[in-house]
Amino acid sequence: MESVPAVIVAIDGPSGTGKSSTSKAVAAQLGLSYLDTGAQYRAITWWMVNNGIDIADPAAIADAAGKPDIVSGTDPAAPTITVDGTDVAGPIRTQEVTSKVSAVSAVPEVRARITELQRSLAASAAGGIVVEGRDIGTTVLPDADLKVFLTASAEARAARRSGELKGADVQATREALLKRDAADSSRKTSPLAKADDAVEVDTSDLTLPQVIACVVSLVEEKRAAR
Ligand SMILES: Nc1ncnc2c1ncn2[C@@H]1O[C@H](COP(=O)(O)OP(=O)(O)O)[C@@H](O)[C@H]1O
Ligand SMILES: Nc1ccn([C@H]2C[C@H](O)[C@@H](COP(=O)(O)OP(=O)(O)O)O2)c(=O)n1
Numbered sequence: 571m572e573s574v575p576a577v578i579v580a581i582d583g584p585s586g587t588g589k590s591s592t593s594k595a596v597a598a599q600l601g602l603s604y605l606d607t608g609a610q611y612r613a614i615t616w617w618m619v620n621n622g623i624d625i626a627d628p629a630a631i632a633d634a635a636g637k638p639d640i641v642s643g644t645d646p647a648a649p650t651i652t653v654d655g656t657d658v659a660g661p662i663r664t665q666e667v668t669s670k671v672s673a674v675s676a677v678p679e680v681r682a683r684i685t686e687l688q689r690s691l692a693a694s695a696a697g698g699i700v701v702e703g704r705d706i707g708t709t710v711l712p713d714a715d716l717k718v719f720l721t722a723s724a725e726a727r728a729a730r731r732s733g734e735l736k737g738a739d740v741q742a743t744r745e746a747l748l749k750r751d752a753a754d755s756s757r758k759t760s761p762l763a764k765a766d767d768a769v770e771v772d773t774s775d776l777t778l779p780q781v782i783a784c785v786v787s788l789v790e791e792k793r794a795a796r
Pocket of ligand 2: 584585586590607608609611612671672675676702703704705706750754
């Protein structure tokens with residue numbers, strides 16, 4: 571039987587463009603592992619908040635960056651995230667963590683630590699992996715076989731996000747989302763950016779199944795060309 575070589579897929583883009591839903595579905599469909607790098611930054615932020623680290627003090631964050639043990643489960647059917655053995659999948663999605671994650675993830679020591687975890691997970695995924703985040707194509711896995719950069723209008727993204735957070739005001743969600751994009755795009759260390767060789771897909775007017783099909787066919791094209 572012919573074996574299919576492991577494929578590494580990097581999916582980046584701002585909040586609400588469909589990275590997590592698309593990456594999980596593509597990985598499940600193609601039998602690949604899946605890594606949500608945003609969950610890792612949220613997990614380290616949750617730990618900082620829980621341990622009384624001053625989020626306004628980058629030196630304090632840098633000093634503590636090596637302390638928490640963050641473990642990601644990469645099965646796309648049931649991704650997991652633990653900190654020092656505690657399941658934090660729920661607590662990392664609170665408004666408090668969301669409002670603080672950009673400040674924590676801007677600290678170079680935090681990025682170095684999490685980037686190392688990401689590279690080691692990608693290297694050990696024998697069947698290949700889909701890794702989604704903000705700097706995967708530019709910094710974490712610059713040699714990925716396929717890089718996709720998802721975009722969508724602020725209106726579409728805010729409508730999607732406020733649909734998730736029951737009862738959330740679309741305008742307030744839009745503002746919080748744009749504020750986080752601006753912080754993530756303007757930080758010095760590996761900001762949110764499209765890699766030069768990434769394929770850009772605007773998802774504003776596409777359904778989720780259409781985006782998934784588009785990325786699956788991009789992966790299949792890459793595989794066929796190898
Ligand atoms: N193309 C799409 N059309 C409509 N809704 C979408 C689309 N892609 C994703 N969504 C929905 O938008 C929300 C945010 O998607 P998610 O995958 O979490 O985005 P990201 O990981 O980029 O923040 C989810 O509720 C998801 O189901
Ligand atoms: N590769 C990554 C992934 C996420 N981050 C940071 C910046 C993001 O605002 C936060 C949270 O990412 P996450 O993907 O969970 O955010 P959303 O699902 O888009 O709300 O983490 C990062 O700096 N680098």
